[in-house]
Amino acid sequence: MSDFLVMSFDSLSSPSIFLENLRDVPHAKRSGWGVAWYPHDGPAASIVKDSSSKDATDLASTLSNWDNFSSTTFLCKVRGGAKRYTHQNTQPFSRTYGGRDWLFMHNGELDRGSLQEKVMADNSQFLLPMGDTDSELIFCYILGKMAQHQYLTLSDAPWETLRSWLQELEEFGTINIAISDTRHTVLYHGQVFEDKLFYTRVCPPHDELKYHSTEVHILLDRPTDTNRTLVMASSTNFPQGDWEEVAPGQLVVVRLGAIQYITTDNSPNQENHQGTGQDSPHHSSVSSEPLESLMTLDPSSSTRMPKIINVKSITRTLDGKPLTYRSYRIRHITNYRYKKAVEQSSHIIRLHPVEDEVQEVVQSTLEVTVPGDQLSYEDVFGNQSIHLRLDGPYDELSFISESKIKIYARSIDDFSSSMRRVSIPLVWCPGNGK
Structure with a gap:
């Protein structure tokens, strides 16, 4: 054996x-x-x-x-x-x-x-x-x-x-x-x-x-x-x-x-992740690209660093119906210009979208226009973070983040009239301490 x-x-x-x-x-x-x-x-x-x-x-x-x-x-x-x-x-x-x-x-x-x-x-x-x-x-x-x-x-x-x-x-x-x-x-x-x-x-x-x-x-x-x-x-x-x-x-x-x-003995048939199969192929993950963490940046050019985060865990309701979702493309640009060239700098970047029960990250990329070394890690709050060290000189620096995400409907919510309140619950009122 x-x-x-x-x-x-x-x-x-x-x-x-x-x-x-x-x-x-x-x-x-x-x-x-x-x-x-x-x-x-x-x-x-x-x-x-x-x-x-x-x-x-x-x-x-x-x-x-x-x-x-x-x-x-x-x-x-x-x-x-x-x-x-x-x-x-x-x-x-x-x-x-x-x-x-x-x-x-x-x-x-x-x-x-x-x-x-x-x-x-x-x-x-x-x-x-x-x-x-x-x-x-x-x-x-x-x-x-x-x-x-x-x-x-x-x-x-x-x-x-x-x-x-x-x-x-x-x-x-x-x-x-x-x-x-x-x-x-x-x-x-x-x-x-x-x-x-x-x-x-x-x-x-x-x-x-x-x-x-x-x-x-x-x-x-x-x-x-x-x-x-x-x-x-x-x-x-x-x-x-x-x-x-x-x-x-x-x-x-x-x-x-x-x-x-x-799997547990108490819930042998639970399914808490995406499993769309043939009956609903348009709800399956559309990305087949690799998860790539950042590596040492090429000193001869700017760097584009792709990172595909975990697929969403729940895409169906409890009765098996596919959840509806809206797709969004988000682009973020931060640009710095300096009068005096910067010789060396360090940065902590938190631009990767969060993966949770509502939001699925299909793809997320980050481009840094100045080469350097990086360390990818997850902070104590669960954020995908990057510690970036740049060796200059440089007088302009840009961070360009592009993401494609899906926002799913929440199957457990019920917004019918029977569930609506006409007054604020007493326990929410300020000063209502014991």
């Missing part, structure tokens, strides 16, 4: 991942490992694999100093369970669908022959696997289901629908699953799988984070890491930190260092 690790940060991070001395591991237990991430939160994934697990010392050093090893989502597979040491059988797996790379990992064992018959029956032949593992076949099955229902992202499918697909697989064996489409990462713990799955959430302020197990070491020791919020899931219960066990049959949805959805 193999182990996997999932990390979700609230902003771009570069964790140091060290595998235990692989040369000391018996050859029979060397079955490959892999690390996958989305560089700068773009739609394309990067994967580094070693099908034989001979050594990872040089790789760990390379990744820790590689500028492109920066993302909010990381998937790591340790001691892959494939019986044949080939690259195509080594996890994580990646496939392109809906204009983005999807990543997938699996623990467990299924009857591959029976599962393959099910994949064929669901007309997913165009998603045939390259290798011969049951894990990759599960990946093909899930993407085939997404294509069959015309879902382009994980959030397009109701979470309970996705959960039901995964539960269907359990008739063929055991599963622990992690799947990501850049925006969201979904974890699922099988109902009859003896191997456990754990998760933890760490919020700032905190010192440098260190997690050690017999298989892997995780270290977050960069200066900005103390400001990061992290959700980490693992098949290993690390001795460091407070970990919770994912219940059998439970599905957990993670995004940007936060748990967005988790």
